[in-house]
Amino acid sequence: MTARPADPARRRSRRDVDRRFGIRLFGSAAVAAVAAVLFGLLLVLVESGWQPLRRLDAGAARWLNRAALDHPAWTGTLRFFSDVVWDPVTLRAAVAVLTLWLVYRRAWRLAAWSAVTAVAGGLTGLLVKIVVERARPVLPEPVAHAPGFSFPSGHAMAATTSFAILLLVLLPFVRRGLRPLCWAVAAVSVLGVGFTRVALGVHWFSDVVGGWTLGLAVVALTGWSFKAWRADAGLGRTEVAEGLEPELSGEDPEAGGPTPG
Numbered sequence: 001m002t003a004r005p006a007d008p009a010r011r012r013s014r015r016d017v018d019r020r021f022g023i024r025l026f027g028s029a030a031v032a033a034v035a036a037v038l039f040g041l042l043l044v045l046v047e048s049g050w051q052p053l054r055r056l057d058a059g060a061a062r063w064l065n066r067a068a069l070d071h072p073a074w075t076g077t078l079r080f081f082s083d084v085v086w087d088p089v090t091l092r093a094a095v096a097v098l099t100l101w102l103v104y105r106r107a108w109r110l111a112a113w114s115a116v117t118a119v120a121g122g123l124t125g126l127l128v129k130i131v132v133e134r135a136r137p138v139l140p141e142p143v144a145h146a147p148g149f150s151f152p153s154g155h156a157m158a159a160t161t162s163f164a165i166l167l168l169v170l171l172p173f174v175r176r177g178l179r180p181l182c183w184a185v186a187a188v189s190v191l192g193v194g195f196t197r198v199a200l201g202v203h204w205f206s207d208v209v210g211g212w213t214l215g216l217a218v219v220a221l222t223g224w225s226f227k228a229w230r231a232d233a234g235l236g237r238t239e240v241a242e243g244l245e246p247e248l249s250g251e252d253p254e255a256g257g258p259t260p261g
Contacts, residue, residue, distance in 0.1 A: 152210030160215025171243035
């Protein structure tokens with residue numbers, strides 16, 4: 001009995017799907033590369049003491065420090081968000097709880113991705129701080145103090161990696177119409193973390209940008225690796241807007257295949 005030739009329309013559709021997936025996978029790698037290059041460029045400028053960047057850092061620090069001194073209540077709000085709501089310990093604790101929940105759900109591969117991304121981000125940021133050894137801003141009338149070196153901002157990097165993890169894991173449980181709101185909340189939080197660190201005078205503006213770009217590079221690299229693994233395992237293609245593993249909202253998170261609903 002001879003095999004029936006595949007439907008040409010189906011073959012074309014499959015090629016289109018494969019091509020779109022390849023583009024998305026390449027896009028993830030490109031984002032990681034661009035973020036890494038931008039961070040590397042910023043690191044070179046910081047290490048070389050490039051004057052335009054130094055003037056930008058100093059100007060932003062003075063202006064925001066003066067605003068903080070003139071508005072004590074506003075400064076107290078910034079402290080609360082920076083030291084409690086957006087503190088790296090708080091964000092990493094949320095990621096740890098999420099990872100344990102994924103283990104409980106037997107979503108092993110997603111739990112591994114969450115843990116590796118969080119740990120890699122923290123260790124990478126710490127290593128860069130030790131290598132660069134940049135001093136924190138010294139202001140005439142500081143409104144806050146922080147220990148350790150300055151570049152990159154640990155708060156900014158932890159916010160970038162943590163909110164990315166929370167979003168990319170939990171999006172399958174969010175209705176499509178509400179997903180843009182989730183992305184907006186995450187973006188405002190990440191930007192807000194950077195603003196508070198500069199406004200409180202404990203980081204230069206370039207420290208914050210360095211934390212954002214390095215955190216983005218880590219998430220893009222681990223996310224790219226996760227999507228490549230799904231492709232090698234023969235699982236369904238996913239859009240970033242749907243989360244890394246849409247099957248998580250189903251009964252068997254490791255099953256692969258179409259997402260319910």
